[in-house]
């Protein structure tokens with residue numbers, strides 16, 4: 001018997017309608033998840049495992065990946081393999097995709113989720129850091145997409161890009177990070193059009209997330225903001241991302257109110273900026 005679950009938050013309808021997802025569609029799917037040693041990526045690996053997918057996970061720390069992969073097998077993954085890779089290098093993005101395609105015998109989902117560490121502070125004029133972060137958070141996504149596209153075309157597969165409200169709206173303390181996320185939205189939004197115009201059967205889902213309670217995110221904001229109270233759980237965010245990708249939504253917002261923020265953000269720009277600037281504890 002097939003089970004259908006309801007997943008709130010659809011992209012095309014701006015998070016207002018309910019999309020259905022058939023968990024059977026994930027069973028046996030060949031999935032590569034990046035940034036899967038911690039946070040949302042780790043939770044995505046566990047959800048894919050519970051749904052019976054065949055998974056390759058990647059990040060830099062091999063020992064942590066090994067533990068996550070073992071847990072994935074316990075949770076029901078048909079396969080769970082790991083490959084360490086540093087997305088700040090030129091070679092690793094491509095070689096990680098090659099490993100996954102070879103190990104799984106193809107690819108159905110490329111889940112681009114990793115981010116490099118970046119200080120949460122006023123712009124400190126360090127251009128080299130921005131260059132490096134662009135490689136990790138942006139260029140490596142393009143490199144992996146380039147390597148994976150032929151295989152995704154063969155399978156009618158999907159690319160999932162994990163982005164942020166900070167790729168849609170400007171906030172203080174995150175200039176380099178925000179630049180990489182705006183770049184992702186611009187690039188993959190354009191690619192969505194081009195794949196559709198070329199009648200390619202590969203979907204791209206851009207996930208626009210609000211604050212999520214991962215250790216790294218909570219550690220960053222703790223001195224500046226009391227917003228941690230409103231953070232959603234990494235597990236819920238992960239499940240939402242998987243659902244949005246499986247239902248081939250173009251843009252998906254989590255939690256739902258993120259959609260309304262992006263909708264209203266330019267209506268009252270003066271008050272928006274006043275609210276943003278006054279919502280942080282900062283003494284010059």
Ligand code: NDP
Pocket residue numbers: 034035036037038039040041058059060061064085086087088112113114115116117136162163164165209210211212213214215216217
């Ligand atoms: P984490 O910081 O918890 O995890 C980042 C992951 O990326 C880790 O697995 C890390 O593993 C890996 N990573 C870091 N540097 C590299 C590198 N050079 N090469 C390869 N992998 C690397 O992130 P989150 O789970 O918080 O975020 C996941 C996604 O969600 C990101 O795209 C983020 O922008 C987005 N998001 C998160 C929000 C939040 O509030 N948490 C809000 C909005 C969006 P390792 O150190 O082992 O390499």
